[in-house]
Amino acid sequence: MNRAPRPGTVGHVIEVNELTKRYGDKTAVDRLSFTVRPGRVTGFLGPNGAGKTTTLRMILGLEAPTTGTTAVGGVPFRSHARGLRHVGALLDAHQVHGGRTARAHLAALARSNGLPVRRVAEVLDEVGLTDAAGRRIGGFSLGMKQRLGVATALLGDPPVLMFDEPVNGMDPEGVLWMRHLFRRLAAEGRTVFLSSHLMSEMENTADDLVVIGRGRLIAAEPLREFAARSAGLGVVVATPQAAELTGVLTAAGASVEPSADAGRLTVTGLPADRIGALALDHRIALTELTTRTASLEEAFMELTADSVEYLAGRPR
Numbered sequence: 001m002n003r004a005p006r007p008g009t010v011g012h013v014i015e016v017n018e019l020t021k022r023y024g025d026k027t028a029v030d031r032l033s034f035t036v037r038p039g040r041v042t043g044f045l046g047p048n049g050a051g052k053t054t055t056l057r058m059i060l061g062l063e064a065p066t067t068g069t070t071a072v073g074g075v076p077f078r079s080h081a082r083g084l085r086h087v088g089a090l091l092d093a094h095q096v097h098g099g100r101t102a103r104a105h106l107a108a109l110a111r112s113n114g115l116p117v118r119r120v121a122e123v124l125d126e127v128g129l130t131d132a133a134g135r136r137i138g139g140f141s142l143g144m145k146q147r148l149g150v151a152t153a154l155l156g157d158p159p160v161l162m163f164d165e166p167v168n169g170m171d172p173e174g175v176l177w178m179r180h181l182f183r184r185l186a187a188e189g190r191t192v193f194l195s196s197h198l199m200s201e202m203e204n205t206a207d208d209l210v211v212i213g214r215g216r217l218i219a220a221e222p223l224r225e226f227a228a229r230s231a232g233l234g235v236v237v238a239t240p241q242a243a244e245l246t247g248v249l250t251a252a253g254a255s256v257e258p259s260a261d262a263g264r265l266t267v268t269g270l271p272a273d274r275i276g277a278l279a280l281d282h283r284i285a286l287t288e289l290t291t292r293t294a295s296l297e298e299a300f301m302e303l304t305a306d307s308v309e310y311l312a313g314r315p316r
Contacts, residue, residue: 012038012073012086012159012191014059019068021054021215028054030215031068036193036208038159041186043206043223044195047304051215052195053091056164060089072160084113088153089162093145093169098138102129102148105137106155113156123151128177142169150181160191167201179205199297211300213307223296230299234268235275238288245284252278264288 014036021029029051036042046052057063059070061078070076072087080086096105106120124130127147132140137148146169153161163182167175182205186192196202202209202223209226211218219226239245242263246256254269267275272291279286 014160014162014191014193015069015071015074016055016059017069017071019055019058019070020066021051021058021063022066028215029058029065032212032215032217033068034210034217034220036191036210038191039186039189040207041182041192041194041205042208042210043202044193044210044212045197045202045300045304046212046218047307048197049214050212050304050307052212053164054215055212056089056091056162056193056195059162060087060091062091082113082115082156084109084115084152084156084158086156086158087160087162088156088158089164090146090149090153090166091162091164093142093149096137096145096148099136101134101136102140102151103133105148106151109152109155115156119155119157123154126154127151143171143174146170147174150178159189160193161185162193164195165197166194167196167198175201199295199300203296211304213304216307218303218307226303227293227296227299230302234266234292235270235272236288236290236292237265237267237275237279237286238263239265239279239284239286241284244282245279245286248278248282248284249275266292 016032016034019029019032020027032051032055044052054063058065059072059077061076077083077087102124103120106123107117110117110119124133127150129144129147129151132144137145140148146166150166153163167178170178179201182192182194186207194206206223208221209223210220211226237245240263242258242265246265249256249267249270252270254267257266259266272289276286276289
């Protein structure tokens with residue numbers, strides 16, 4: 001079902017404005033504001049209990065905010081009479097009737113949303129469940145239920161798609177398939193909003209990130225910019241003249257930390273080309289000059305450290 005970019009999708013932006021949700025004396029989401037734009041995969045990250053699922057449910061009108069607003073394409077999602085034509089979502093793969101077959105489940109949704117019945121066979125084929133279409137959902141594995149949830153999200157051919165932990169229970173082939181699917185949907189001009197706790201998958205899939213902790217916004221920016229804020233960035237240098245190079249780099253404004261390996265230094269505050277030029281000027285031999293980039297996981301752990309609600313003891 002490869003399609004050309006859909007006309008008109010440029011206006012299908014997800015907007016969250018000063019969103020707050022309280023349950024008694026607990027604040028699950030706290031004055032949260034961000035925008036998710038078409039043509040890109042936007043990852044939604046946060047520690048357990050950060051408020052991600054609650055936020056997704058409020059965008060879809062499944063929870064009423066205490067204060068604040070959400071909109072899809074400029075209007076609240078609940079104002080759409082046939083929602084699957086506007087937003088496709090997978091929040092919980094288990095929330096299906098186990099006694100129905102996959103075909104019957106999708107056919108009922110198609111009828112209620114005024115969709116052509118041919119879409120049922122198309123999306124079952126898209127997610128690889130054609131051979132399981134007549135089986136009851138109660139006998140599906142978690143990975144199969146996730147695929148069915150994706151089929152449900154795609155049923156209305158919507159310009160906006162939202163997924164909450166979609167690769168849970170997936171085997172490696174399924175994870176790779178999901179990654180390619182998200183990238184293709186964004187390339188078609190759709191808005192793809194993806195929550196996941198798998199940092200390696202987010203690093204390979206997302207263009208932008210929205211990161212929250214304790215219900216509050218930590219960052220909303222391109223993935224590369226978020227990772228670049230980590231203190232893990234630096235340059236690894238190896239030299240037989242470590243003491244001399246340390247003095248030169250420190251005088252130039254860099255911070256230099258010796259490694260456990262003799263002659264190896266970790267330098268922050270200067271780029272690799274500047275370090276190389278200074279070493280050349282002072283006739284200092286270098287045997288290694290490597291820029292170290294922080295992984296998404298390192299940046300996430302560092303920048304959300306104060307927002308972890310359930311902090312276990314450190315390994316001994």
